[in-house]
Amino acid sequence: MPDNQERFKNVLKQNGLKVTTQRISILEALESRPDKHLTAEEIYECVKENSPDIGLATVYRTIQLLAELNLIDKLNLGDGYVRYEIGHSGANEDSTHHHHHLICLxxxxxxxxxGDLLEALEERIQNALEFEVVDHEVKLFGYCKECREARIEKHNNTNC
Ligand SMILES: [Zn+2]
Ligand SMILES: [Zn+2]
Ligand SMILES: [Zn+2]
Structure with a gap:
């Protein structure tokens, strides 16, 4: 994906960082798997395929650096792991907003x-409390389709 590479190169330069293969490949690993929410170890596994010389310590350090610059976002999805995804400053301009997370209990x-339906809420908060909202993070908890179907089935069986 040469387009992304160019974009990431510019983002790194704009943030005063040297363009290195390792930094680019970490950004690319996250960019190409937007729904995966990789842990540092998983990022390491992805990056290793193209850069076999990279060490886990380097991956950790690079992730910290990119997170500090908001090029990637740190996520806590309640499963005890720290996960990462492409952040606001690292994202495409046409996808300025990230997605929201739905977590199956x-x-x-x-x-x-x-898609974002929170503009109205943000505006109300802004007007009512004079609090300037610049970002939000949404986690919705519930049951996924598979688990719902399994629950309904179980319920039906116990009723027989
Ligand atoms: Zn996400
Ligand atoms: Zn949102
Ligand atoms: Zn589920």
């Missing part, structure tokens, strides 16, 4: 929801 799977 039964199997722990994380679904994503594109």
């Amino acid at each position: 039964n199997c722990g799977s994380v679904l994503t929801f594109q």
Whole structure:
């Protein structure tokens, strides 16, 4: 994906960072898997394919650096892992907003929801409390389709 590479190069330069293969490949690993929410170890596994010389410590350090610059976002999805995804400053201009996370309480799977219906809420808060909202993070908890179907089935069986 040469387009992304160019974009990431510019983003790194704009933030005063040297363009290195490792930094680019970490950004690309996250960019190409927007729904995966990778842990540092998983990022390492992805990056290793193209850069076999990279070490886990370097990956950790690079992730910290990119997170400090908001090029990637740190996520806590309630499963005890720190996960990452492309952040606001690293994202495409036509996808300025990230997605929201739907977390299944039964199997722990994380679904994503594109689209943002929170502008009205933010405006109300802004007007009522004179609090300037610049960002939000939304986690919705519930049961995914598979788990719902399994629950309904179980319920039906116990009623027989
Ligand atoms: Zn996400
Ligand atoms: Zn589930
Ligand atoms: Zn949102």
